[in-house]
Amino acid sequence: MSRRTKHYWLMKSEPDAFSIDALKKVGVEPWNGVRNYQARNHMRNMQPGDGVLFYHSSCEVPGIVGVAEVASDPYPDPTQFDPKSDYYDPKSTREQPRWDLVDVKFVKKLKRTIPLDEIKGHADELGEGFALIQRGSRLSVLPVTAAQWKLLLSLE
DNA sequence: GCCAACGTTGGC
DNA sequence: GCCAACGTTGGC
Structure with missing residues (x-):
C-alpha cells in the first residue's frame, strides 16, 4: 500500500437504516450493502484516513449531517x-x-444539517461535475474535492 | 449487442 | 406515496 494525499468522499445513508447518531454510538461501522459498481469502485479507491461527509438521504431534510473517516482498506463485504x-x-x-x-x-x-436544498444554492462554486447535485444522480458513494470539502463544511 | 421490462433510489 | 431517473437483467 502506498501513501498518498488525503482524499475526500461523500457517503449516503438512510437515517432509518443507519444514521449519524448510530455511527456515533458504535464508533466504527463496516459500510456494507453497497451494490452499485460505481459506488463500489469509489470504495476500492479509499484509504484509511480519507475524509467522509456523512449524508442522510430519503428523509425529511436530506443533507450532510456529519463527518467520518475511512478506517480500513477496502475488503470483501x-x-x-x-x-x-x-x-x-x-x-x-x-x-x-x-x-x-x-x-x-x-x-x-x-x-x-446542511440541507441538500442549500447545497444546491452553491452549485456554481461546487462545479457542474458534483454528482450529489446532478439531476437524477443516485450515486451513494461519491468523490469530493478538497475545495468542495472545505466549502461544504464552511456552511455549518 | 440491442432494448424492453423491471427494480431501485431518493427527492418531493 | 408518487414518480423520474437510472442501473440491471434477460429475451431475441
Whole structure:
C-alpha cells in the first residue's frame, strides 16, 4: 500500500437504516450493502484516513449531517456471502468477490444539517461535475474535492 | 449487442 | 406515496 494525499468522499445513508447518531454510538461501522459498481469502485479507491461527509438521504431534510473517516482498506463485504442477508449475492464467490467495503469511523456530528436544498444554492462554486447535485444522480458513494470539502463544511 | 421490462433510489 | 431517473437483467 502506498501513501498518498488525503482524499475526500461523500457517503449516503438512510437515517432509518443507519444514521449519524448510530455511527456515533458504535464508533466504527463496516459500510456494507453497497451494490452499485460505481459506488463500489469509489470504495476500492479509499484509504484509511480519507475524509467522509456523512449524508442522510430519503428523509425529511436530506443533507450532510456529519463527518467520518475511512478506517480500513477496502475488503470483501461479508454480507454478499450470507444467504440470510438482504445483501446476499448468489453470483459472488469467496474466490472472486464482487463487492467490497471499507470501515467508516465517526468523527463528528455537525451542529446542524446542511440541507441538500442549500447545497444546491452553491452549485456554481461546487462545479457542474458534483454528482450529489446532478439531476437524477443516485450515486451513494461519491468523490469530493478538497475545495468542495472545505466549502461544504464552511456552511455549518 | 440491442432494448424492453423491471427494480431501485431518493427527492418531493 | 408518487414518480423520474437510472442501473440491471434477460429475451431475441
